[in-house]
Amino acid sequence: MELLPTTIVAGPSLLTRASALDQVVGKLRAGKVYRREDLAYVSNAVDRHLREMVSGGALKRLAQGLYYAPKKSVYGTLPPDDQELLATFLRDKDFLVFSLSSYNTLGLGTSQLYNKTLVYNHKRHGIFSFGNRQFDCRVKPRFPKTLTPEFLLVDMVNNLDELAEDRNLVLQMVVRKLPGFDQAKLKRAVSNYGSAATRKSFARWQDG
Structure with a gap:
């Protein structure tokens, strides 16, 4: 007896799985x-x-x-956009992303480039890896929505120990260049974002 060719038909469950996917x-x-x-x-x-x-x-x-x-x-x-990635991860859109390299824009003689990406936010603290990227998330009570020279100056003094440059030389440049910043904005930045030690330093420099 001649055998007829067999046709394999996908069952309903297989089709349903493919359709759902x-x-x-x-x-x-x-x-x-x-x-x-x-x-x-x-x-x-x-x-x-x-x-x-x-x-x-x-x-x-x-x-x-x-x-x-x-x-x-x-x-x-x-790669995923940093803002999109972090908003999804944090479940929040209120955060500030920047690098220690941003301090180089202040004209204070710093020139080192850093791979570290800082994320100031209200929810997560620690270093998190996403794919081949690392983000240093730091919980802060306050931070601006955008970077300003005055905020960066205050933040650089806050993070002075993390810089590769000579600490004393950087501080000398800060004191020398201080008059070139908007003093009203700088005063607000020191008050809003400066650590206790940073606030004392600016009070000493500005009174001197």
């Missing part, structure tokens, strides 16, 4: 950072779907429970 992938937006719970709203098997999407390249895992939908450019895959 496609629905989740369809919700992704390139360049966006997601928490696990963000995708749990649109997935009926979020952990399995996350594994499959990472395996298939639809998502990149940044850290435990944190994922990035890759955005492409002519140069390849772009």
Whole structure:
């Protein structure tokens, strides 16, 4: 008896799984950072779907429970935007991102470049790695929304021990260049953002 060729038909469960995954992938937006719970709203098997999407390249895992939908450019895959990444991680949009290298803009003779990225915020403290990036998150009661020369000057004095430059030479330059800053803004910055030691130093310099 001649045997007829057998046709394998995908069962309903296999089709349903593929369809459910496609629905989740369809919700992704390139360049966006997601928490696990963000995708749990649109997935009926979020952990399995996350594994499959990472395996298939639809998502990149940044850290435990944190994922990035890759955005492409002519140069390849772009890293997640710092603001997008940190807003998702912190569950807050009130934070300030900068580097110790920002102090170099003050014209005080500092020139070192630093890989450390500082994140002043109200929620998380510690060093966190996302992909190949590290962020030094520091809880602060107050910080400005944008960087200003006066804030950077006060913050540099706060963080003087972290600088690679000679501490005494930097302080000499601070005293010498102090009159060139907006004195009203500087006074507010010292009051709002200076540590106790920094406030004492500025009081001594400005009274002298």
